[in-house]
Amino acid sequence: MISEKTLQTAENISRVLTLEGVPHIVNFLNPLCPGAGELMLDALSSVTGDLLQSIDLVHLIALKIYAGGPLSRADIEGLFRANPDLDLSRIRELCDTFGILDDYNRMMQ
Numbered sequence: 001m002i003s004e005k006t007l008q009t010a011e012n013i014s015r016v017l018t019l020e021g022v023p024h025i026v027n028f029l030n031p032l033c034p035g036a037g038e039l040m041l042d043a044l045s046s047v048t049g050d051l052l053q054s055i056d057l058v059h060l061i062a063l064k065i066y067a068g069g070p071l072s073r074a075d076i077e078g079l080f081r082a083n084p085d086l087d088l089s090r091i092r093e094l095c096d097t098f099g100i101l102d103d104y105n106r107m108m109q
Contacts, residue, residue, distance in 0.1 A: 039066060043063060058091050061076055061079055062091055062094040062100070064076050065095060065100055092104055
């Protein structure tokens with residue numbers, strides 16, 4: 001059983017997920033990284049599906065770019081291989097909008 005409640009204050013955007021009676025708080029806003037919370041909210045607006053919900057591919061890749069690190073880089077490379085027709089301009093646009101264009105450019109080298 002999964003239940004969900006969104007908490008939003010001026011300082012914090014969090015979602016409390018309760019999985020089989022155990023609450024888990026997922027914090028979508030990291031004040032040390034401007035734009036991260038807004039990127040997550042934008043990604044959540046792309047959620048589709050009834051039984052299994054997921055964000056769209058361009059938001060997933062943008063979030064992986066935001067996360068950085070070798071595992072995210074490997075994930076991105078795998079996603080590019082599996083989706084050769086991916087719209088890179090949309091990913092670049094998202095990264096620019098949410099302040100992680102430099103990260104995008106480094107990841108694409």
